[in-house]
Amino acid sequence: xxxxxxxxxxxxxxxxxxxxxxxxxxxxxxxxxxxxxxxxxxxxxxxxxxxxxxxxxxxxxxxxxxxxxxxxxxxxxxxxxxxxxxxxxxxxxxxxxxxxxxxxxxxxxxxxxxxxxxxxxxxxxxxxxxxxxxxxxxxxxxxxxxxxxxxxxxxxxxxxxxxxxxxxxxxxxxxxxxxxxxxxxxxxxxxxxxxxxxxxxxxxxxxxxxxxxxxxxxxxxxxxxxxxxxxxxxxxxxxxxxxxxxxxx
Numbered sequence: 001x002x003x004x005x006x007x008x009x010x011x012x013x014x015x016x017x018x019x020x021x022x023x024x025x026x027x028x029x030x031x032x033x034x035x036x037x038x039x040x041x042x043x044x045x046x047x048x049x050x051x052x053x054x055x056x057x058x059x060x061x062x063x064x065x066x067x068x069x070x071x072x073x074x075x076x077x078x079x080x081x082x083x084x085x086x087x088x089x090x091x092x093x094x095x096x097x098x099x100x101x102x103x104x105x106x107x108x109x110x111x112x113x114x115x116x117x118x119x120x121x122x123x124x125x126x127x128x129x130x131x132x133x134x135x136x137x138x139x140x141x142x143x144x145x146x147x148x149x150x151x152x153x154x155x156x157x158x159x160x161x162x163x164x165x166x167x168x169x170x171x172x173x174x175x176x177x178x179x180x181x182x183x184x185x186x187x188x189x190x191x192x193x194x195x196x197x198x199x200x201x202x203x204x205x206x207x208x209x210x211x212x213x214x215x216x217x218x219x220x221x222x223x224x225x226x227x228x229x230x231x232x233x234x235x236x237x238x239x240x241x242x243x244x245x246x247x248x249x
Contacts, residue, residue, distance in 0.1 A: 001073045002126070002146045002163045004206060005032050005101035006115075006217065007039065009123060014039075014097045015050075017123050017168070022050040031212040032098075034072045040094040040128060040144055043175040051130075053094075057145035058133035059084050065133070074129055076149040076164060076189035080182060085145075088129040090180040095171065096126040096146055102206055103199075105158035105223065112223035114158055115202045118165075119195070127164035127174055127188065152191035154199055165192040 008028040015023065018041040032038060038055045041048055057071040061083075071084065079089045100117040101124070118124050130144040147164045155162045166174055166188060173184045200219035204226070205211040 020048045020050045039097040042094040053142040053144040074145040094130045110226040125166040153194045
């Protein structure tokens with residue numbers, strides 16, 4: 001899964017990679033969390049565009065957002081079959097602007113955070129799906145989820161899932177929804193090569209959304225032990241379906 005990520009490179013780095021005409025100016029974000037507004041790139045009528053969306057996918061047919069689970073990740077294996085994602089896979093694919101994400105390694109009731117980045121420290125294109133939800137009063141909100149797949153050898157040491165990380169060459173195929181043919185896009189839903197990424201343990205400060213500063217990315221020599229009070233708490237149940245993850249921690 002992917003429950004937190006980072007957008008720390010200058011806006012120009014993303015614009016140079018994706019080639020959208022907009023010139024957004026946004027500050028670095030070291031601890032992006034679900035339900036927050038996040039930047040994505042999408043393609044409409046053959047042109048790429050920058051857009052802000054809510055991280056938390058809502059299909060157009062959802063009757064009441066309050067009754068619909070918070071969908072921040074979309075399992076790649078379900079994209080072609082699950083009603084939540086089928087239409088978006090054909091017509092509304094996007095890429096999340098990111099340059100790193102966080103994952104947690106569990107040891108019984110404890111879990112320790114790790115930061116995963118590309119070895120070249122460049123932008124990390126994360127495959128996504130987006131959808132515009134219209135409420136009964138006519139109000140609209142653009143929403144999106146990150147597509148996930150099996151972990152590669154690097155990530156498998158701490159978790160069994162990871163986001164789909166696209167290569168520069170794969171960006172056009174993922175964004176092109178002109179013919180609604182999903183076969184080419186689905187071939188991209190796979191773990192990235194191990195050589196692309198590295199992983200370091202970081203502070204448990206990243207667990208709190210309000211900690212959004214460079215300090216949450218400082219590498220540690222070893223995973224940080226959990227506070228004694230945290231070790232005494234009962235473990236929260238984990239959802240059996242990553243697509244319907246109502247809470248993070």
